[in-house]
Amino acid sequence: MKPAPFDYAVPRTVAEAVAALGDTRRKAQVVAGGQSLILEMHLERVRPELVVDINRIPELDGMRVEGDELRVGALVRHAAFEPPDAVPGPLGTLLAQAVVNIAHPPIRSRGTMAGSYGWAHPASEWCAIGVALDATVELAGPDGARSVAARDYFLGPFRTARLPQELITAVRLPLLGENTGVGFIEHRRTHFCFAQVAVGTTLTVDDGVISDVRIALVNSADRPLRARAAEDALRGSELGALPAGPRVRDEHPFARAGRIAAEHDAAPLPEPFADVDHKRRIIAVLVARTLLQAANDRRARLAARQGDHR
Ligand SMILES: Cc1cc2nc3c(=O)[nH]c(=O)nc-3n(C[C@H](O)[C@H](O)[C@H](O)COP(=O)(O)OP(=O)(O)OC[C@H]3O[C@@H](n4cnc5c(N)ncnc54)[C@H](O)[C@@H]3O)c2cc1C
Numbered sequence: 001m002k003p004a005p006f007d008y009a010v011p012r013t014v015a016e017a018v019a020a021l022g023d024t025r026r027k028a029q030v031v032a033g034g035q036s037l038i039l040e041m042h043l044e045r046v047r048p049e050l051v052v053d054i055n056r057i058p059e060l061d062g063m064r065v066e067g068d069e070l071r072v073g074a075l076v077r078h079a080a081f082e083p084p085d086a087v088p089g090p091l092g093t094l095l096a097q098a099v100v101n102i103a104h105p106p107i108r109s110r111g112t113m114a115g116s117y118g119w120a121h122p123a124s125e126w127c128a129i130g131v132a133l134d135a136t137v138e139l140a141g142p143d144g145a146r147s148v149a150a151r152d153y154f155l156g157p158f159r160t161a162r163l164p165q166e167l168i169t170a171v172r173l174p175l176l177g178e179n180t181g182v183g184f185i186e187h188r189r190t191h192f193c194f195a196q197v198a199v200g201t202t203l204t205v206d207d208g209v210i211s212d213v214r215i216a217l218v219n220s221a222d223r224p225l226r227a228r229a230a231e232d233a234l235r236g237s238e239l240g241a242l243p244a245g246p247r248v249r250d251e252h253p254f255a256r257a258g259r260i261a262a263e264h265d266a267a268p269l270p271e272p273f274a275d276v277d278h279k280r281r282i283i284a285v286l287v288a289r290t291l292l293q294a295a296n297d298r299r300a301r302l303a304a305r306q307g308d309h310r
Contacts, residue, residue: 004044008050010053017052017167020050024164030052032112035110036111036119061073062075069136069174072113074170075114078126091133094183117153121194181294181296181297197217197219200215203298208239210235215227217266227261230257231257252288258291268280
């Protein structure tokens with residue numbers, strides 16, 4: 001199918017883009033990478049009267065560390081996170097582990113992190129990681145700029161707190177300290193499918209005690225989710241000895257956290273090849289395994305640091 005006719009604007013500044021979006025006589029859509037929007041327009045599930053192409057706005061490009069945050073401009077492509085050293089510290093490792101699960105290289109070379117926030121697919125890796133890490137979404141609109149916490153931003157499938165006249169200018173993610181380990185595992189039917197379920201975790205340990213833990217659940221509810229009940233069950237407890245292999249025994253606290261995430265945090269929606277019980281079982285396993293991955297990642301980081309100091 002061909003998209004319905006639409007007008008096309010190519011602003012050169014954020015102010016021009018906001019002015020174009022502010023024309024409330026026409027239903028407008030921003031296009032960034034176009035990897036979701038163009039498909040939806042071809043299927044005529046989205047029929048904008050005006051498409052605002054932000055690709056020629058230099059101020060939206062680039063990512064940089066600002067204080068203890070990473071600021072990701074709205075034109076930064078998924079592929080920018082693939083090099084393991086693109087972003088410093090454990091945050092860079094987590095983003096690099098997650099990004100290779102997003103579609104395939106051509107899509108990753110065009111699609112943007114901010115576009116994922118604009119689209120708000122419940123199976124978006126970036127969105128769940130943002131919610132779990134307390135990311136912030138920067139918006140520019142006719143009334144000026146504002147920031148919305150990722151936890152308040154996602155309202156449901158493809159629904160967000162962004163007003164139609166607002167442009168996402170950046171996503172800000174907190175950097176993670178060197179005492180934190182990370183893990184990410186995705187389960188999907190084929191290489192090109194969205195996740196049936198994916199889990200990302202961060203684990204911070206001080207003096208043998210889990211001082212912070214974040215669990216991001218992808219495609220485990222009608223919106224990106226943080227597994228707070230599972231996190232609460234772990235925070236403040238001793239890390240203890242780690243299982244030797246990838247399997248986590250049922251009685252291990254990581255396995256218990258996995259069951260809590262699956263039963264109390266997640267509210268999975270059924271899909272043609274994954275009913276709710278199936279998804280809950282996968283969530284339980286992936287939470288346990290990514291926690292173990294994060295614990296091992298932290299241990300390896302500490303060992304590497306001690307090696308550096310010898
Ligand atoms: C075959 C296939 C497989 C895919 N698999 C995955 C996957 O596994 N995981 C995943 O997360 N994604 C997946 N995607 C989606 C892909 O990652 C998109 O790149 C992403 O969803 C949107 O990024 P984009 O820059 O292309 O946005 P666009 O397609 O340009 O826009 C998407 C929506 O966001 C809005 N938008 C974009 N940028 C802004 C902005 N700055 N301000 C306000 N609104 C904005 C647009 O108006 C539009 O409504 C897949 C896509 C395809 C086609």
